[in-house]
Structures are given as C-alpha cells and as structure tokens.
Amino acid sequence: MVLRPPVAPMLAQAAEAIPRTRPGAGVAYEQKFDGHRALLFTPPVPGGPALIQTRRGSMVQDRFPDLVAAALEQLPPGLVLDGELLVWDPEAGALSFEALQRRAAARARGAAALAARIPAYFLAFDVLQLDGVETMGLPYRERRRRLEVLFSARALTAPWTLCPMTTDLATAQDWLETWTDVSGVEGLVIKPLTSKYLPNTRGWTKVRRRDTTEAVIGAVTGTLARPQLLLLGRYDQDGRLRAVGRTVALRPNAARQVAERLTASASASASGHPWTGAVFSAAWGSRDVLDVTLVRPDLVAEVRADRAVDHGGIFRHPLRFQRLRPDVAPEDVPGFGAGAAAASG
Known part of the structure; x- marks a missing residue:
C-alpha cells in the first residue's frame, strides 16, 4: 500500500531531563x-x-x-x-x-x-x-x-x-x-x-536544553492575588521594556510567592505602563489573545528557558518560573536579545 498524504507523524513527549532506561x-x-x-x-x-x-x-x-x-x-x-x-x-x-x-x-x-x-x-x-x-x-x-x-x-x-x-x-x-x-x-x-x-x-x-536566566515581570494573567501566568520583558538599548515571553502556569506555592510582591500599575488606566495598549498572544504564532493585568515592572523573576529564541530576543516556548530575584534590579537583567544563555548572576 503506497502512503499518500496526509500521514500523521509520530510524536514525542516532553521531559525535563534524559530519562533513565532499564538495563538492556x-x-x-x-x-x-x-x-x-x-x-x-x-x-x-x-x-x-x-x-x-x-x-x-x-x-x-x-x-x-x-x-x-x-x-x-x-x-x-x-x-x-x-x-x-x-x-x-x-x-x-x-x-x-x-x-x-x-x-x-x-x-x-x-x-x-x-x-x-x-x-x-x-x-x-x-x-x-x-x-x-x-x-x-x-x-x-x-x-x-x-x-x-x-x-x-x-x-x-x-x-x-x-x-x-x-x-x-x-x-x-x-x-x-x-x-x-x-x-x-x-x-x-x-x-x-x-x-x-x-x-x-x-x-x-x-x-x-534549558538555561536559567532572568526577566522583568510586566503583567500577569489571573488576578494580582492569584496570578496564573507571568508576562516577562527585558529592556532594549533605548530603555524600552520589550516583551520576551510568558511562563507556564504557576504552581500554587509559586503563585503565592509572586502575589505577595506584585504591585498593580500606577493608575487604573495603566497609562504610565510601557505595555499600555499591548496585545499578548496566548502562544507563539497563535491568534488567541490573553487577558492580562499590568503590574509595576520592578520585580525580577528567575526562569528556565530553552534555546528556541528569535534573533529579536523573544522566547518561542513558555518559560519555567524558578523563583523571584529581589536581589536583582530590573536594569541588571540581561538586555533584550540576550537569549537564554545570559544571566545576571
């Protein structure tokens, strides 16, 4: 029987590390x-x-x-x-x-x-x-x-x-x-x-491969009390906060940790926020739009990211939240375009 398209390809399940295999x-x-x-x-x-x-x-x-x-x-x-x-x-x-x-x-x-x-x-x-x-x-x-x-x-x-x-x-x-x-x-x-x-x-x-790096939290989905996803950014050479990606859904402990430090944007209209009026897609290449709440961009998150990064510095796959970095200032975060390999230390 001659194969003709469409043929559904075999797929792979994602894992965080090389799985152990049984002997033989x-x-x-x-x-x-x-x-x-x-x-x-x-x-x-x-x-x-x-x-x-x-x-x-x-x-x-x-x-x-x-x-x-x-x-x-x-x-x-x-x-x-x-x-x-x-x-x-x-x-x-x-x-x-x-x-x-x-x-x-x-x-x-x-x-x-x-x-x-x-x-x-x-x-x-x-x-x-x-x-x-x-x-x-x-x-x-x-x-x-x-x-x-x-x-x-x-x-x-x-x-x-x-x-x-x-x-x-x-x-x-x-x-x-x-x-x-x-x-x-x-x-x-x-x-x-x-x-x-x-x-x-x-x-x-x-x-x-995933590397640990940092980015600035600029917005969240869910609520300030119960954030679900983090929308992350980095500053470019002109001092503009550029969106670089989002995290996967936060685990309950991580969500509580972030919620304790989040601050709403300065005004109800968020007119002073660098992302005012911005639209965020639900996934890379998707037309679905996220409903986000803008927050004051003064909180740094440490995340794990893979190597799928556009030359402009945008992560195509969701990031894994690791922890907050209150010891790192937003201006010390790797700049826009640095990718996953760079970290502020």
Whole structure:
C-alpha cells in the first residue's frame, strides 16, 4: 500500500531531563533541531510531483520549490521521509527560524526568489516508505539502517542531511550540554530501538536544553492575588521594556510567592505602563489573545528557558518560573536579545 498524504507523524513527549532506561533497553538519541516538522513524499513512479506535508497535514511544496526540484532529481520514487525543514541564513552564518518562517509563508511568486537567497534543507531522521514499500511496522533500528543506506548509496548531500544519532548515553549528554550552544540545535529526541512508527502517538521523548536566566515581570494573567501566568520583558538599548515571553502556569506555592510582591500599575488606566495598549498572544504564532493585568515592572523573576529564541530576543516556548530575584534590579537583567544563555548572576 503506497502512503499518500496526509500521514500523521509520530510524536514525542516532553521531559525535563534524559530519562533513565532499564538495563538492556536500547535507545537512540537524535539531535533535535529548531525547524519545521515535515514529511516528504516522492512520486510512486517517475514523472509525478514531489509533496511536502507539515505536521498538521498542510501541503507546502509550493513554498519550497528548491526542495521539490532536488527531490525529483536525487531521490528514488516511492519514498517517504520524516524530518525537519531548516533554513541557513548566510548573513547570520547560522540556522534561522525567522528565515524559515519567511519561506513557509511565501506565496508562489516569491517562493523562487526566496529559495535562491535562503535555500532550505531537509534533515531526515526516519523513513516511512522506501521503494514504494511501507516501513512503519519495522523497528526503529532497521528503519534507521535503511535510511543510512539510502544516504550512502546515493551519496546524498545538501539539501539532504542525515540527522546525527548515537546510542551512547555519554555522547548524548555531551550533545545536550555543548552542541546546544550551536545555533539551531535545541536538544535531543530519544527513541526506543525496537519501536515501530506509530502515527499520532507520543512514543518518543524530547528533551530541550534549558538555561536559567532572568526577566522583568510586566503583567500577569489571573488576578494580582492569584496570578496564573507571568508576562516577562527585558529592556532594549533605548530603555524600552520589550516583551520576551510568558511562563507556564504557576504552581500554587509559586503563585503565592509572586502575589505577595506584585504591585498593580500606577493608575487604573495603566497609562504610565510601557505595555499600555499591548496585545499578548496566548502562544507563539497563535491568534488567541490573553487577558492580562499590568503590574509595576520592578520585580525580577528567575526562569528556565530553552534555546528556541528569535534573533529579536523573544522566547518561542513558555518559560519555567524558578523563583523571584529581589536581589536583582530590573536594569541588571540581561538586555533584550540576550537569549537564554545570559544571566545576571
């Protein structure tokens, strides 16, 4: 049976640290890159179109004509790959999520011009079909072997990249601690060697590197007595408080700790607050809007953040509140654009 889109990809459950595995339970550790999850389909027979499907099932091959052309030229028919779309920004000398967003949002007319300036890459980490034969029922160990054979037999190079993988825990820990300093690598995905590919099932584990840093509390959801989320900011070079992200829901003890020190903005209209009139989305890229209460921006929070940070300094994933830092003044917080790696100490 030939696979045709949409195919629901297998998913990963988030974890805060590399899980312990029982003796003899083999697992693979793959580098997790900051890209767009995608499935790539080559035509069952030569002459048909190559297709690119997003995690949510949308078809975006018209946005990536460079990958489509390369797939028809270099890949065999009847192939389905699972992986990440990535874009290298030559000016920044690094992988760029913002450039990837521009590629993903491009219309047909502008897609070719963008592809010439900022080409896309496909980082493959699984094969769901090879030579027209479905492989999802095979264990990960065998699927990975076939993927490696595909890359070596066809001498595949850019725009095709084989995701780095190891079965050595020490190597994986080194990747998590040091490779995440390299732009674009944000953590690990951990996969049992014997696992089948199960669409829409969280059978893998993902671990993002998180660093401790500080930000200024500028607003909350909920009430001042019972805050739920913290809206955080950092000052830019012009002295403006810029929103950089929000926390996950506070635990009861943390909410009480924060509530004891929160102060409402100076007036009912909050006209003197730097975020007066600002609109905050419920999640990165979401159109849903949060109902927030502005507070006096004189309280600093210590948070844990992963490496998914836009070049402008905005955290794309929610932050984990650690504690208040009454010993740190707002002006001593890392500046806007510093990302997660910087901390005031």
